[in-house]
Amino acid sequence: MTLTAHGKMQLYGALLLLPAAVLLAAFAYLPTIMTVINSLFLPGFRGEPAEFVGVENYQVLFDDPTFWQVARNNLLYALGTIPTSIALALGMALFVNGKLPGRGFVRMAYFTPTILPMIAAANIWMFFYAPQIGLFNSLLETLGFSGVNWLGDPSVALGSVIIMSVWKEAGFFMIFYLAALQSIPPELKEASDLEGTGRWSFFWRVTFPLLMPTTLFVLINSLINAVRVVDHLFILTKGGPNNATNLLLYYVYENAFSFFDRTTAATITVVILLVLAVVATLKFTILDRRTHYQ
Amino acid sequence: MNTTTTTAPRSRYVSVPSLETVAAWLLAVIWIFPLLYAFWAAFHPSEFMVNLEIFAPLTLENFTDAWSQAPFARYYLNTFALVTGVVFAQFVVCTLAAFAFARFPVPGKNVLFMLVLIQLFVFPEVLIVENYRIASELGLINTITGIGLPYVASAFGIFLLRQTFKTIPRELEDAARIEGCNWLEILWKVYVPLAKPTYLAYGLVSISHHWNNFLWPLVVTNSVESRPLTVGLGVFSAPETGVNWATVSAATLLSIAPLLIAFLLFQRQFVQSFLRAGIR
DSSP states (O other): OOOOHHHHHHHHHHHHHHHHHHHHIIIIIHHHHHHHHHTTEEOOSTTOOOEEOTTHHHHHHHTOHHHHHHHHHHHHHHHHHHHHHHHHHHHHHHHHHSOOTTHHHHHHHHHHHHHSOHHHHHHHHHHHHOTTTOHHHHHHHHTTOOOOOTTTSHHHHHHHHHHHHHHHHHHHHHHHHHHHHHTSOHHHHHHHHHTTOOHHHHIIIIIHHHTHHHHHHHHHHHHHHHHHOOHHHHHHTTTOSTTTTOOHHHHHHHHHHTSOOHHHHHHHHHHHHHHHHHHHHHIIIIIHHHOTTO | OOTTTOOOOOOSSOOOOOHHHHHHHHHHHHHHHHHHHHHHHHTSOGGGTTTOOTTOOOOSHHHHHHHHHSOHHHHHHHHHHHHHHHHHHHHHHHHHHHHHHHHOOOTTHHHHHHHHHGGGTSOTTTTHHHHHHHHHHTTOTTSHHHHHGGGTSOHHHHHHHHHHHHTSOHHHHHHHHHTTOOHHHHIIIIIHHHTHHHHHHHHHHHHHHHHHOOHHHHHHOOSTTTOOHHHHHHHHHOGGGOOOHHHHHHHHHHHHHHHHHHHHHTHHHHHHHHHHHHOO
16 A cells, blocks of 8 residues: 555644653643543442432532532632732732832842742741741731731631732733833834823733734633642641631642542532633634634 | 842942832841741751740751652652753754744745644643543553653744744754755754753743742652652652651752752843743
8 A cells, every 4th residue: 555645744744743642641631531530429338339420429428518618719719819929920020121220139029929830939938937937927916916826717817828829820821911011112102292282191002902902812821720729728727617718629639539439529529610612712713713813 | 131230239328218219138048938948947956846946956957868868869860861861852842843843845834834833821730631541551650751752742942943943043953054054954063052041941841830830740750760859849748757857848849949959140141031931
């Protein structure tokens, strides 16, 4: 059998794709499919076959108040981290894009948390949050206030975790805004200066709309991070107190590796996958249509 | 993009800093403070942790304590093996796939490419339970290969390299073919050298990602032999282990030092690589 030149190219291309395809199948597609299947079955005990139960696992999950608490936490975590870190990132970028004494240092200071592992960052913040000897409380006590149990009080703990996350993420998003700011033609500023436009209205009428694609890009990233990054919980709170800081992915980890309940873990994972599917759709429809000039 | 090449002109007279300058600096001090505090804590005896005495005696004891209480040398070795292995494997696998996507008429190419992009959203850590099972069936639990393998076929790497390869003019490829190069030689002699900046950017992002990664390595490792620094640090500084905080800060600095030093030295490249990698 002889192949045409085109057929040879096709075969060659397929061979080039093969390693990536095998790995993606093994660590992305197959696990996704298996997770969905597992969420529809109850495992059989002592070698009995698994029993198909349809959506029953989902009903059990949705009847569990802990799941709703964790889902609510994750929503609050997203609402707490995303707008704050994006606003800070934009502010930082505007600061270091202008003339500023010591600009190099300031930019480095903003960006440094990005380089740290989340675990190391959480270790450092543990010092600040510790009840008796922590820096925040000694500061409060010096000023004559009573200390706060930053990570132990269920009504404060999630807020404390959010603050640390904002600190960790803002500098990363700043970089993207900085790039976008530098791609804005200086002529626009000159023109607006000639017309006597104030800085404030220049920002809202020109800069901010031009930064829209970047904002959407950063938004997608931060949405993904809000579901994906839970490393700090391992150091700061372990999801406690009383699940007050538990987030969806951490709850999956707990169910799978502490409670050995793979079925519940699979069911929650499917919920996370659905959230990520919404984010992906958002990206591929809205974002790709709007970022025409990138 | 040239943020570091232009510096603000020095003013000849001392002026009152504007409100903006004050705000920018205040924010900068708040942002760098946690790290500075960790530095301070690591070099001072633990009894000075709270009252922050400027003239507290300096000590290296925290570092020797940390070093003796956990096998940091081993963790370094594991992390080093992990990041070099992952980055090398990613380069190979993603280059081949990106080359196919950029230049070959594979049937159903667009659908396949969309399928690859799904991995931008469905990360290995989201699928920890099933990935753990697959890793254990492959005998990869507690191995460095097990930590790295799920990340090798990186959608991000494939995407980035494909975009770069697509910008390379076909004429160069044709010239190489006239010289008698086969496809792999063309890839190696034309495409790879011209994509060097992309490899550098992707490599830096990948190194810092895998140096910092925690959840999947935590799940897949259960002993000192394969644990990377982050997991070692996480185990070491868990509140229930009762290690004192000065020692924990020393351990924290130990595990971030190489990356932090690299960042300080190559700050500009780092930032640019994040840019290059982020904007698609």
